[in-house]
Amino acid sequence: MTHAQHVSAVLALGSNLGERSDTLSVAVGDLIAHPDVRLIQVSEVVQTRPVGGPGDQPDFLNMVMEVETTLAPLDLLAHCQDVENRHHRVREVRWGPRTLDIDIITHDQTRLETEKLTIPHPRAAERAFVLQPWAWMDPDATLDGVPVAELAARAADLDGLRLYDPETDEVGG
Numbered sequence: 001m002t003h004a005q006h007v008s009a010v011l012a013l014g015s016n017l018g019e020r021s022d023t024l025s026v027a028v029g030d031l032i033a034h035p036d037v038r039l040i041q042v043s044e045v046v047q048t049r050p051v052g053g054p055g056d057q058p059d060f061l062n063m064v065m066e067v068e069t070t071l072a073p074l075d076l077l078a079h080c081q082d083v084e085n086r087h088h089r090v091r092e093v094r095w096g097p098r099t100l101d102i103d104i105i106t107h108d109q110t111r112l113e114t115e116k117l118t119i120p121h122p123r124a125a126e127r128a129f130v131l132q133p134w135a136w137m138d139p140d141a142t143l144d145g146v147p148v149a150e151l152a153a154r155a156a157d158l159d160g161l162r163l164y165d166p167e168t169d170e171v172g173g
């Protein structure tokens with residue numbers, strides 16, 4: 001029997017409904033409670049204006065995390081959706097806003113394009129709400145060979161992004 005390979009994966013989390021900060025904290029715990037998922041690092045939390053969707057939905061809190069995992073991409077997706085569902089159940093969401101959204105941004109060098117899963121995430125390269133916390137967490141990170149910090153600087157939604165302080169529930173400067 002061969003041993004499953006440990007690989008690094010980057011996950012992006014977002015919440016714009018309910019106790020956003022607590023939701024993100026609990027979700028990080030839920031994600032790494034899986035025996036085949038280990039935490040490497042978490043980013044700062046940022047507050048961001050909604051990109052797309054209904055114009056009047058609340059601001060998001062976003063963050064990214066790096067994990068080490070032996071899970072194959074589809075198994076990691078199933079785990080992320082499991083964690084999402086636990087949090088979605090808490091509230092009735094009529095439209096748009098999300099208690100919790102978890103995206104797989106990268107999974108090692110995996111390139112995948114299926115109906116259920118595309119890796120790297122097809123919209124990550126243009127989303128400051130993913131790229132900026134990622135670049136702060138891992139200044140050497142690249143996405144498709146381009147420095148993540150450079151992609152973040154170019155992203156249209158960078159303007160609406162602020163560092164978030166969970167202690168005060170306030171947005172820093």
Ligand SMILES: Nc1ncnc2c1ncn2[C@@H]1O[C@H](COP(=O)(O)OP(=O)(O)OP(=O)(O)O)[C@@H](O)[C@H]1O
Nearest residue numbers: 101102103104105115116117118119120121122123
């Ligand atoms: N890299 C990925 N990470 C997470 N889900 C993905 C990924 N690629 C494809 N998907 C699929 O996307 C679906 C999630 O769709 P959903 O409507 O939640 O998109 P969204 O999160 O609102 O928008 P976006 O995909 O732009 O972030 C999942 O059911 C999953 O099958």
Ligand SMILES: Nc1nc2c(c(=O)[nH]1)N=C(CO)CN2
Nearest residue numbers: 014048049050051060101129
């Ligand atoms: N600021 C922000 N905007 C979004 C986000 C998000 O997490 N943050 N997620 C979306 C769908 O995944 C769509 N728009």
